[in-house]
Amino acid sequence: MAIQAVRGTRDILPDEVGAWQRIEAAARDLFARYGYREVRTPVFEETELFARGIGAETDIVSKEMYTFADRDGGSLTLRPEATAGIVRAVIEHNLLNTDPALKVFAMGPMFRRERPQKGRYRQFHQVDVEAFGFTSPTVDAETIELALAYLDACGVRQHELVLNSVGDRHCRPAYVERLRQALRDVAPSMCADCQRRADTNPLRVLDCKVEADQATIDTLPRITDHLCEGCATHFAEVRRQLDLLGVPYRLSHRLVRGLDYYVRTTFEVTSDLLGAQSSVLGGGRYDGLVKDLGGPDAAGIGFAVGMERLALLLPPREVEPRCDVFLMPLAAAALDRALRLQRELRGAGLAAMLDPEGRSFKSRMKQADKLGARFVAILGDDEMARGVYTVRDMARSEQQDVPEEKILDHLKEKANG
Numbered sequence: 001m002a003i004q005a006v007r008g009t010r011d012i013l014p015d016e017v018g019a020w021q022r023i024e025a026a027a028r029d030l031f032a033r034y035g036y037r038e039v040r041t042p043v044f045e046e047t048e049l050f051a052r053g054i055g056a057e058t059d060i061v062s063k064e065m066y067t068f069a070d071r072d073g074g075s076l077t078l079r080p081e082a083t084a085g086i087v088r089a090v091i092e093h094n095l096l097n098t099d100p101a102l103k104v105f106a107m108g109p110m111f112r113r114e115r116p117q118k119g120r121y122r123q124f125h126q127v128d129v130e131a132f133g134f135t136s137p138t139v140d141a142e143t144i145e146l147a148l149a150y151l152d153a154c155g156v157r158q159h160e161l162v163l164n165s166v167g168d169r170h171c172r173p174a175y176v177e178r179l180r181q182a183l184r185d186v187a188p189s190m191c192a193d194c195q196r197r198a199d200t201n202p203l204r205v206l207d208c209k210v211e212a213d214q215a216t217i218d219t220l221p222r223i224t225d226h227l228c229e230g231c232a233t234h235f236a237e238v239r240r241q242l243d244l245l246g247v248p249y250r251l252s253h254r255l256v257r258g259l260d261y262y263v264r265t266t267f268e269v270t271s272d273l274l275g276a277q278s279s280v281l282g283g284g285r286y287d288g289l290v291k292d293l294g295g296p297d298a299a300g301i302g303f304a305v306g307m308e309r310l311a312l313l314l315p316p317r318e319v320e321p322r323c324d325v326f327l328m329p330l331a332a333a334a335l336d337r338a339l340r341l342q343r344e345l346r347g348a349g350l351a352a353m354l355d356p357e358g359r360s361f362k363s364r365m366k367q368a369d370k371l372g373a374r375f376v377a378i379l380g381d382d383e384m385a386r387g388v389y390t391v392r393d394m395a396r397s398e399q400q401d402v403p404e405e406k407i408l409d410h411l412k413e414k415a416n417g
């Protein structure tokens, strides 16, 4: 029996790859305009990095990591997200010494052992953006505006920005304690996950999607009512600047996100076109993470876009032409000339192809159509005798004779014109 792809992984086939290249190109182009440079970090890291960085009690770390013993007994993990690895690299290479205001982005595969469904995979890809060393709310607003500008650059319009502040080490512990107290009375009537989280990670209760729990969750204390002055002022300024930039958002005190490193601003962009896995991107501030992982006391903020989900939202595109010139040597002696011309055309930067199997005329015309060939150059007995090619302009359905010695220049001019 033939072997199939591992559950939760998928192949990005040639017909889809154009869309992926477009979203990668849009990222490189746009992020550079905001001062970001690309960084590439390994896909596996020491397990401890994620346990310390993302939080041992999170679903990601406790249930979803691909962790394996290395042959020398160490524990390695396929990265479930990009932030922790980038922070590790920033610390390891002292990047903040030379550039105290550092902006980097990354793209690549991430791994989480979740239950696969539409838009949710075990190997998926993120475009990830991180800014280090900025504490100002201006950077929160700029980062959020960048996230939306990126979706816009990809042609994605139907979405909603959800915004929250999750407080910081001054106000969140007291709030979490309040939440824990409040949950003590109500958790026994909630779902099994909430009962467990009420104790281990009460904030995660706010993320519960179980219908029967929603009324109870509405009665719980809200973080936004318990922010310290610093966090409240910061959040007010982020909102003011978003208003200033004309970025619409919906406030949700329940947006707690699935990673423990967040402080203050958190955000997500959702689209109802995506179904159950509606979040196309998520991010927030993580001041404290760089220090927790052994680096300087530097602020951080960023977001990651799910590329599979983004690809699902892209507007449809016509099939892109893959061939400028399709050569058709029909006479037996024509093949050698066509091979030389093919090489010259390719050298001149054109996509040139021919059918090396020498199939029938009809079947070759079909191939040319399928490739979206713009021109077909025919060299049959009659053309050979007259020293010309018959060049057919496929879009216009016109054809003309072109002398052999002029064919290269003619095709170059036509294809580039």
Ligand code: HAM
Pocket: 080, 081, 082, 083, 112, 114, 119, 120, 121, 122, 123, 124, 125, 126, 128, 129, 130, 258, 259, 279, 280, 281, 282, 283, 284, 285, 286, 301, 302, 303, 304, 305, 306, 307, 308, 309
């Ligand atoms: P996250 O919310 O866990 O955040 O993931 C960001 C995005 O990755 C999601 O909104 C979703 O589009 C995509 N994603 C996550 N899991 C899957 C999956 N199993 N299959 C397909 N797509 C998925 C982070 O990862 C943070 N590191 C973002 C960040 C960067 N925060 C600050 N800087």
